[in-house]
Amino acid sequence: MIAWLTGLHVSGSTAALRFQSESGERISLVDSYFPYFYALCSGNHEEVAHIMQQHPKVISAHIEHKLASIRDSVPSPLVKITCSGIPDFDKVCKDMGKVPGVIELAETSLPHYLRYALDKGMRFFHLHEIEFAQGRLVRAVCKEEKGIPLFNCAALYNNSIIDSQGAKSDIRSLRDLCGFIQSNQVDCVFSWNAGIPKTMMADLGCIHIRIMDDISHDIYPDGIDQLSSAEAILSLGRKRLLRMIELCMMTGASPEDVLSVSPGRLNTYLHIKAARRRGHVIPEFKKEMERPKSLALLRAMDKGGIIFYPEPGIYVQVAKCDFASMYPSIIVSYNISPEMMDCSCNDFHEVPESGWRICKARQGVIPEGIRAVLERRLALKKLMKLEKDPALKEEYNLRQKALKNILVTCFGYLGFKNFIFSNVECKECVMLYGRHILTRTKEIAEQMGLEVIYGIVDSVFVKGGTEQEYQEFVNAVSKEIGITLEFDCIFRKIAFPCADDGSGVANKYYGIDPDKEIEARGIAIRHSDSPEFIKDFQGIVIPLLLSEEGLDAGLRIAESVRSEFEEKILRKKIPLESFAITKSVRKDPDDYSVNAAHVLAFRQMPNNEMVATFVYTTRGPRPLALASLQIVDCEKYIQLLNQSLAELVKGIKKEKEELKLGAYC
Amino acid sequence: MRSGLPGLDYLLRIPPGIITLRAPDPNLLSFLAADIIVRNHCAGKKILYFHWVDYHKRYWTIDADMLMRLAKRAGADYSGLCQDLHFVRAFSKDSVESKENWAGLRDFSQGLGLAVLDSVSELYEGKQKKVVGSKFLAYAASRFMRICMINRCHGLVLDHSSQPIHPYIGELSSVIIEFRGNRSLEADLIKHPMLPDSSFRFSSGLQRTLRSWLG
Numbered sequence: 001m002i003a004w005l006t007g008l009h010v011s012g013s014t015a016a017l018r019f020q021s022e023s024g025e026r027i028s029l030v031d032s033y034f035p036y037f038y039a040l041c042s043g044n045h046e047e048v049a050h051i052m053q054q055h056p057k058v059i060s061a062h063i064e065h066k067l068a069s070i071r072d073s074v075p076s077p078l079v080k081i082t083c084s085g086i087p088d089f090d091k092v093c094k095d096m097g098k099v100p101g102v103i104e105l106a107e108t109s110l111p112h113y114l115r116y117a118l119d120k121g122m123r124f125f126h127l128h129e130i131e132f133a134q135g136r137l138v139r140a141v142c143k144e145e146k147g148i149p150l151f152n153c154a155a156l157y158n159n160s161i162i163d164s165q166g167a168k169s170d171i172r173s174l175r176d177l178c179g180f181i182q183s184n185q186v187d188c189v190f191s192w193n194a195g196i197p198k199t200m201m202a203d204l205g206c207i208h209i210r211i212m213d214d215i216s217h218d219i220y221p222d223g224i225d226q227l228s229s230a231e232a233i234l235s236l237g238r239k240r241l242l243r244m245i246e247l248c249m250m251t252g253a254s255p256e257d258v259l260s261v262s263p264g265r266l267n268t269y270l271h272i273k274a275a276r277r278r279g280h281v282i283p284e285f286k287k288e289m290e291r292p293k294s295l296a297l298l299r300a301m302d303k304g305g306i307i308f309y310p311e312p313g314i315y316v317q318v319a320k321c322d323f324a325s326m327y328p329s330i331i332v333s334y335n336i337s338p339e340m341m342d343c344s345c346n347d348f349h350e351v352p353e354s355g356w357r358i359c360k361a362r363q364g365v366i367p368e369g370i371r372a373v374l375e376r377r378l379a380l381k382k383l384m385k386l387e388k389d390p391a392l393k394e395e396y397n398l399r400q401k402a403l404k405n406i407l408v409t410c411f412g413y414l415g416f417k418n419f420i421f422s423n424v425e426c427k428e429c430v431m432l433y434g435r436h437i438l439t440r441t442k443e444i445a446e447q448m449g450l451e452v453i454y455g456i457v458d459s460v461f462v463k464g465g466t467e468q469e470y471q472e473f474v475n476a477v478s479k480e481i482g483i484t485l486e487f488d489c490i491f492r493k494i495a496f497p498c499a500d501d502g503s504g505v506a507n508k509y510y511g512i513d514p515d516k517e518i519e520a521r522g523i524a525i526r527h528s529d530s531p532e533f534i535k536d537f538q539g540i541v542i543p544l545l546l547s548e549e550g551l552d553a554g555l556r557i558a559e560s561v562r563s564e565f566e567e568k569i570l571r572k573k574i575p576l577e578s579f580a581i582t583k584s585v586r587k588d589p590d591d592y593s594v595n596a597a598h599v600l601a602f603r604q605m606p607n608n609e610m611v612a613t614f615v616y617t618t619r620g621p622r623p624l625a626l627a628s629l630q631i632v633d634c635e636k637y638i639q640l641l642n643q644s645l646a647e648l649v650k651g652i653k654k655e656k657e658e659l660k661l662g663a664y665c
Numbered sequence: 666m667r668s669g670l671p672g673l674d675y676l677l678r679i680p681p682g683i684i685t686l687r688a689p690d691p692n693l694l695s696f697l698a699a700d701i702i703v704r705n706h707c708a709g710k711k712i713l714y715f716h717w718v719d720y721h722k723r724y725w726t727i728d729a730d731m732l733m734r735l736a737k738r739a740g741a742d743y744s745g746l747c748q749d750l751h752f753v754r755a756f757s758k759d760s761v762e763s764k765e766n767w768a769g770l771r772d773f774s775q776g777l778g779l780a781v782l783d784s785v786s787e788l789y790e791g792k793q794k795k796v797v798g799s800k801f802l803a804y805a806a807s808r809f810m811r812i813c814m815i816n817r818c819h820g821l822v823l824d825h826s827s828q829p830i831h832p833y834i835g836e837l838s839s840v841i842i843e844f845r846g847n848r849s850l851e852a853d854l855i856k857h858p859m860l861p862d863s864s865f866r867f868s869s870g871l872q873r874t875l876r877s878w879l880g
Contacts, residue, residue, distance in 0.1 A: 288763075289760040292751045295729065295732075295747040295750045296748050299747065424754065
């Protein structure tokens with residue numbers, strides 16, 4: 001039978017597997033599972049194995065040859081100890097530590113389900129050819145990744161539950177929930193923050209997506225502001241389910257783990273999979289530390305991404321080009337992995353500015369893991385572009401975004417001290433390559449008669465060319481560097497305002513793209529904590545400042561728009577909600593040493609979401625629910641309005657007096 | 666060992682041993698450490714700086730600019746200082762316990778003139794950084810002391826935790842000076858081989874100097 005693996009739980013000495021066939025049939029099977037770990041010994045492996053064989057909870061202890069550390073390329077002997085079941089596992093590990101000659105243990109903290117799945121070559125949400133008899137799994141062969149199982153999903157909201165088939169019920173107790181799941185064959189329950197015991201869901205073979213937790217681990221969460229009904233939860237839950245499935249497929253982590261760990265942690269699963277495939281034993285901890293370095297070397301090596309600061313002003317026909325997944329691509333292209341550093345063979349990459357050598361001859365563990373995600377994401381993006389069906393397009397988009405979580409964290413995770421394969425020097429290599437690539441990109445642009453007016457880490461803004469010339473430029477860079485430089489768009493006009501001291505600023509610009517949409521960074525229209533009316537104001541003013549009529553004309557109209565908004569504020573013609581400012585409260589309000597406005601408001605009306613939505617009033621900051629239009633602090637909001645105009649016009653024209661900045665600031 | 670602050674120099678005039686400086690303000694400790702580093706560099710000593718905070722905070726918590734300014738003031742060659750001052754970063758609790766790491770450091774530290782152990786409180790246990798049961802800290806501190814003993818050099822321990830001093834660090838230290846409040850040079854001498862426990866205040870001139878440096 002061909003079926004997807006949808007669940008795997010391991011307890012005692014049994015693995016409980018859940019499959020779903022292509023026809024929708026759910027199959028629950030069991031298999032034997034005997035946990036094991038490895039012992040690294042100082043000398044007499046036979047004697048250690050012999051001692052452990054006497055242990056009453058040990059099934060077998062024998063010598064195997066494995067790569068004991070990430071840097072090893074030749075297998076060394078280790079003692080593999082297999083226990084009678086999970087309950088005895090910790091006891092056996094503890095006893096093993098006392099055996100003379102044992103230096104350290106490995107793979108004692110590897111999740112049991114992961115060990116089982118890796119050993120059996122099984123992968124979540126992949127199709128498997130399975131053979132079974134009397135409820136026991138006889139054989140399972142992972143076939144391919146093809147489609148996803150059709151899940152019956154249900155959403156829990158305010159003591160009621162609905163499922164995708166339209167069934168509805170009131171839920172007053174866990175027993176009611178159990179009954180609903182069983183009678184309706186529910187595979188997945190979505191809720192905002194319901195406390196459903198994990199063991200109960202595991203026994204039912206059902207996944208619980210607690211959306212509040214899930215989105216807290218997602219760098220790119222979408223659509224979380226419309227959860228006022230079970231239908232809304234069901235719709236959002238389906239999107240979260242796609243993300244979960246994609247991450248399970250790529251990392252090998254179980255649905256329960258994907259829903260509860262950070263994107264960084266998912267990197268560990270990914271690399272464990274790659275390391276296991278190569279015969280490495282997974283170490284318990286990160287032990288290797290960075291070599292001592294002189295301050296001179298640290299200053300030279302430990303640099304951030306490069307920035308070419310823009311000259312403040314307005315520019316026309318500017319092309320924005322981005323390197324696609326630059327840091328992950330660098331890791332893969334230059335084979336950056338701890339065991340590849342300090343290469344002594346003749347085939348190596350020399351890291352710019354450092355002279356460090358990275359082996360080219362064999363692929364490292366980290367690039368192997370990242371490559372799979374990178375290729376998968378590129379394939380999904382390609383599918384997304386070609387797909388005409390909006391629903392499928394959305395699905396591909398959600399899945400590629402899920403993988404982006406891994407890619408954006410993989411670089412930082414390389415330097416994380418508790419990641420078992422981390423190495424700060426690898427992280428520094430990535431950074432040095434990134435700096436070198438952007439510098440080289442600028443040189444190529446200049447050779448082609450173009451000018452890079454702004455560059456930051458992995459993107460460049462280029463002026464002085466036609467669309468065709470820009471296309472030739474990205475092709476030339478992609479060909480030479482070996483990492484795709486994507487031509488994003490041409491801004492008809494783009495403005496780079498300046499800092500207070502008149503200098504150019506990184507990550508602060510606004511422009512109009514070919515679809516006449518505003519693209520902005522670092523200004524109020526982009527800030528999540530700006531009042532709505534300020535965003536509306538900048539939304540009107542930006543096209544005026546960048547209009548064909550010129551800056552002077554745009555400024556004149558912008559000033560009149562500002563006056564209109566000022567008038568509206570004074571006459572209280574703006575809805576109260578548009579004055580509201582939303583900010584997160586990141587710690588206990590009593591721990592703040594400075595009484596910021598949002599903290600003061602939060603203290604008046606605390607909430608579990610730790611978010612303060614407040615309005616400046618003549619009586620100080622107040623929660624939106626306790627404020628009214630009559631007491632809105634007009635002076636404060638006029639000041640914010642003026643600042644929002646000032647930040648747009650600052651430095652975009654040299655004659656600052658002409659802009660009358662003083663009037664706005 | 667010299668700090669350049671006469672009052673402190675008097676206290677530090679002891680045979681090689683561990684000197685623990687405690688202050689609630691990490692900037693004050695960084696300043697004192699930087700000053701001591703520059704003066705020891707001028708005396709031609711090799712310096713090893715153990716930086717145990719999380720890698721993400723990086724070496725920037727050591728103010729390289731301040732080091733440069735202090736080096737200039739002392740007439741020292743800053744580029745020479747950059748070559749002679751070595752950092753060991755981002756010790757995790759697991760790497761602290763790894764014997765290979767300490768063996769490597771012991772080899773590296775031959776001819777060492779001063780060892781600085783920054784952010785020792787990072788190895789205090791738990792979220793509250795409690796001093797009880799800090800076996801990692803005890804292990805690391807003993808290895809640190811061994812490096813100092815082998816090289817017969819001073820070890821400077823910086824501790825900015827608000828907790829009482831770890832008993833093991835207290836036991837290992839020859840001198841413990843606890844600065845009170847932020848950016849002041851009022852301090853308590855908790856332990857010293859020659860002097861009784863006492864409270865003291867540095868001169869107002871020094872206080873002014875310190876304020877001008879720390880802003």
